[in-house]
Amino acid sequence: MNRLVLTMLLSCALAATAARAADRADALPPEAPVAITAVKNPGTLNYASYYGLQSKLLGYMPPDRAYLQPLLRLSFTDLTADEQDRYEPADWAVTVVGDSVEQPVSTLRGGYFLLPPVALAQGEQASILFNAKTRARFLSVAWSIPPEVWPRLDAQAVRAALRELRATQANIPWYVLGLRTEKYDSPDLLKVCFDGAGSVALGGKHYASRDSGCALVPLDDVDATATPAIALDGRVAFISLGSSAGYR
Template sequence: MVPNNVIAAGVFLLALAAHGGDARARQAAPPVAAAEQGVAADYERAGRFIYAFHKAGMSLAALKAAGKEAALSPGLAGRAHHLAQHYERILAAQVTAPDEELRAVLDEAASLGAAIAQWQGSAAAKEPAAAADSLSAAAAPTEESELPYRHYLELQRQLHGYLPPGPALVDLWFRATYPGMDEAGRDAYVPRGWAVAVRSRTAHQLVPMRRGGYFSLPAIQAAYDERGDILLDDAGRRWLGIWWTLRVPPGQRMPYAAIREARAQIAAVQAKISAFARYLKTVKRSPYDGIKACFHDDGGAILVNGKAVADAVEGQCKVLFDDPARDGADMVEFSGALDVVSFIDGRYYPRKR
C-alpha cells in the first residue's frame, strides 16, 4: 500500500500540474497544446517518480525518522537525512528536476532502503564477538566506525570505469580522515595495527593501509551481497576521502609531460561524473593543479631538469604546482626515499616565499 504522505504529495503535484503545467511548455506551444500536452507530461512524470520512490521502499516520513535514529549507523543516518532534503526539494519544485537528477535520487533511495533493511536485520552479525573473530583478539577494537562497503566499492568501480582506455598513469585510493591530525602528520601516519576491515555476516577480511592513510577496497563477493560494512579502527574516523596518486616508474624519473597526461586522465574521469553525484562532488570539482611528493625523510626533493624545485613544503612532502612556464621541461625526478606522489588542490597549500 502506498503511504499516505506519498499519495498526498502525488495529488499535490498533479493538482499543480493541472492548474499550471510547465511554464516553458506554455511559452513554446499554443495555449491548447500546452494545456493538453504539457499537463499530461507533468502528470506522468511526477506520478512515475513518486511511484518509483515508493517502490524503492522509501517514504519521506521514513527518511526523516531514519535521519534521527540514534541506533542507526551514522553513515546511514546521514544518507537518510540528505536524501529526505533532496526529495523535499524535488517535490517543492513540482518534479521539474532533470531526468538525470531523478534517476540519481531513485538509485540512492533503492541503495539506502536495502542498506537500512540489512542493518536492521543483521544485528547479530554486528556484535563485538563477530569483530573479534575477524580480527586478532589483541587487535579487536572497542570502538569502531562503520561505513557501507557496497556503496564505497561501487564508487571505486565507477571511477575506475571512467578512466580512459590505455595504460593508467594514476591510481585511485580511499584515504581515512584523522581528527586532530594536521596534514603533515597525516602524510607521515603509519598504522600500528589493523586499520581497516570489511565485515559482513559471513565475510571478515582485513584491508592493508599504506603510510598516509591510503587504502583500496578489495572485491569481496560475500560482503557485497550481504551489504557488509567497512570498519575503521577509531569511531572518530567516519569519513573517507578519494585521492589520486601518480604512478612513478621504478627509477623515479619520468617525462614532465607524463604528469600532464596523468592529470588529463583524471580530467576525463571528472567529465563523466554526474553533476548530481553528491558523494563525488569534491572529486568532480577539484582542479588537481599540483602534485605532492612525500618522502620517508627530510632529504627528498623534486628535480625538474636536474634542479630541485618546491613551490610549497608540507612536513616531509614537496609540492609542485601546475605552471605553464614549466611546459618545456623534459624530465622530472623524485630524488630520495619516495613514499607517494598525490594530486592535490593547490589552494590548500600556501606557496613558499
C-alpha cells in the first residue's frame, strides 16, 4: 500500500471518529450552571488576636491624652481613597461571630470602629467578619481627633494631637510586630469629613470638601500658618490625621 493511499485511509478514519464523538456529545445532558453563593473574604480575622492588639495600642497611649483617639478601620482592597471615605454599608460593616455569639460592631461612615469586649465560652474561637473586601491579616488604624475637640479645633490642637501620636509611637516596643505600621506611621494631612459638603479655612486658605465629603488640609500648611484659627463650615462628621497617599 503506497503512502498516498495510507494517508487517505487514516484521514477517513479520523473523520469518522470525530463524527461519532460529536454524536455522543449531543446525546449528553447539558452541564448544570455553576452558582456562586458566597465569596470568601481573605480579610476575615481572628477576634482574640486583634482585640489584643487594639488593647495594646490603647495601653501605649499617654494616660492624659485628650486630642487623639485611635480607631480601627476596614483595610479595603478594591476602593479608592475617596470611595473609602464615602463607605457606608446599607446594613452592617463589621461583625464578631463565634459558635455562641454574633455581635455587630458599631461602625462610622468611612469604615471606622473599635472592637467591643465579647464574652466567649471557654476555648471558643471567634472571627471578625467584614461586609467588604479587605486585606488578609491586617487592620488599618486611623488617628482620629475626638468630637469634644472639634469646637475648639485650631492649629495648636492639631499639634497637640501629633504630640500624643509621637508619644504613643515612642511607647510601642520595636518587637511588637503587629503594631509596626502604627509605630512608624507619619501622617501628612488633617482630614475633615462632613455630612454633605463643607470646607475648612486656615490662614487665608480655603479647603473645600471633595466628592467624598472630606476636606484635606496638608499638615505643612497647619505648621506654616501665622494664625492658629481653623474655621469649619459644615456639619462635621469625622476628623483625623491621615495620609495623602491614594488621593488624587
